[in-house]
Amino acid sequence: KATLSLEDIEKVVRHYALNTPVVDVHTHLFPPSHSELMLWGIDALLTYHYLVAEYLTTASVSPEEFYKWSTTKQADSVWHHLFVDRSPLSEACQGVITTLSTLGLSSYFEKRDLNGIREWFAGQDPEKYVDLVYKIAKIRYVVMTNIPFDPLEAKYWQPTPATYNREQFRTALRIDQVLLGQWSSLGPALDSLNLPHTLEGAECYLLHWIENYTPEYFMASVPSTFQLEDISGITEPSKIIKPSGGLLLQLVILPLAKRLQLPIALKFGAVRGLNPRLCLAGDGVAVVDVSLLTKLAKDNPQVKFLVTFLSRVNQHEVTVVANKFSNVHIYGCWWYCNNPSIITELTRMRLEILGTGFTAQHSDARVLDHLIYKWQHFRTLLVDVLMPLYKQLQRNHWVITESDIKRDIERLLGGSYDEFMAKKIT
Ligand code: RAT
Ligand code: ZN
Incomplete structure (x- = not known):
């Protein structure tokens, strides 16, 4: 076996951390067959509850008043308050920017042109948009959250389940x-x-x-x-x-x-x-x-x-x-732990104690487009967390091959979950 050089380790870790298809073990997403339950696009992104909380702490509007507004008005207001009047520094705000930028919409940034962004989304077809987002975020499949007690959801499952792509969405x-x-x-x-x-x-x-x-x-x-x-x-x-x-x-x-x-x-x-x-x-x-x-x-x-x-x-x-x-x-760095500083610390600590025997992340996406930024942000952090560990092995003459790194990263991004689900326990 030929060991990789330090420089090659860096390239290979980056390649697999950024490109390995993931299993997203917990989301709140629904397929297009579930019509209004499938959230996607800029207005859904801007009215994500993480952003609403951030907005309400400084905006001069009461929560009661805000929730009476239409989604468009809520999104307008969040955009002006958090993206125009301030820099979008928080993780939830950064997420919107990463998502739009990755979709090729950064030309709208200079003028803070929300309506231009809206027009782009209005031109997308939901079915094709799912495929596009899965391709960009490199998703194997996501697991939904299915609540039988919610009549709005139950109607898409009874008497028989709606038809959707079960390779993309699991229950x-x-x-x-x-x-x-x-x-x-x-x-x-x-x-x-x-x-x-x-x-x-x-x-x-x-x-x-x-x-x-x-x-x-x-x-x-x-x-x-x-x-x-x-x-x-x-x-x-x-x-x-x-x-x-x-x-x-x-x-x-x-x-x-x-x-x-x-x-x-x-x-x-x-x-x-x-x-x-x-x-x-x-x-x-x-x-x-x-x-x-x-x-x-x-x-x-x-x-x-x-x-x-x-x-x-x-x-x-x-x-x-x-x-x-x-x-x-x-599994995962959940919600208030899904911030870069905590993800880095958590993932490193878990690797140090568990090796690759855990699932490093889940997106908790509520809006389809969240898959883009949540996974992109995590993948980038994973490179920085893994590098020192492989470098230390290499310095101690442990032979490291590309297939070793590929295998390890596959485990962290869904393989360990598959193994845990499949294994027999007694
Ligand atoms: O992260 C969230 O969106 C929370 O609102 C919760 O839904 C949480 O993820 C949960 O599944 O309970
Ligand atoms: Zn959740």
Whole structure:
């Protein structure tokens, strides 16, 4: 084997980090078949909730007033406030600029010509635009977030699912309402299938949607108030009416996950409605107790857990948990951790503890075009994180080939996820 020179290592790492097709394990995207649910284009980009939060902290308009406006008016206002009156320095603003620039629209920048940009998007066909964005961002496939409790979404799946390109979009069964034990949503959902408000009813409901979606995994945001229950004294589970989120997880989700070999993706650390006036833009972050994950992983060795944490403070501890349990797989730098400074630190730390046994990033894209900047920004940072590690190996005479680097980067960008999903655990 011929080892690469330091200079060649740099070239090869850059090439594969920037060009390897990725699996995007968590997004909020929908295919064109889901019409209004598919968000794309400049107005959707400008009204992304990350930007709305940034805008509302300094604009002289109340959240209530802002949310009454049309999307076009909201987008106009965000553009003027954050891109014309100020430089777009934040990561969310940089994302818009990277996206437009990559699409070849930088000629509109000098005049800050939002309407010119709008005209360009108006000329795109949604189906072809998906292909274009996938090509630019080099996406193998994305996993959607499919919420059966949302009637706006459910109508695209029932009675039979809409036709879309299943090679581009895969499904995930999102069950936040279940972990919350939110019977105001669960009740009507179960009623729609004439099911009782019991553990069995909940199981039948989930089985119905698993058959409908054929999901990759269950996904839920773990509420900061979430608690496991003491189930040792429960003799007649079928008699429990409107069980809590803890009971639903312990007596329905975990057994289903084990029986069907369906992993559970858990998201820890979001504080919903930190400022409720901001609606979707109002969620915050909290440091959480990682021992809940450890307990779940230890007590359920035959269930796979995909996990991500929102607080930077939790990252080191959870990486150690993933280093101890083969049924725990870390994915992505989530939301408030999806900033270059934190991505760099997190990815380096994870590599140092886990090698390539994790999924380095997910986009969390809500707008199709997000795939462009979120992946471009991450890929560039990955080059800088990997370089010193390969250089150190090379200095110590470890033979490094192009195919080694290709293999490692493929793992970080989706291969480790595929391996985790496919492996047998006992
Ligand atoms: O990042 C986001 O867009 C958040 O609003 C959340 O949706 C988060 O990613 C989640 O899936 O809970
Ligand atoms: Zn998300």
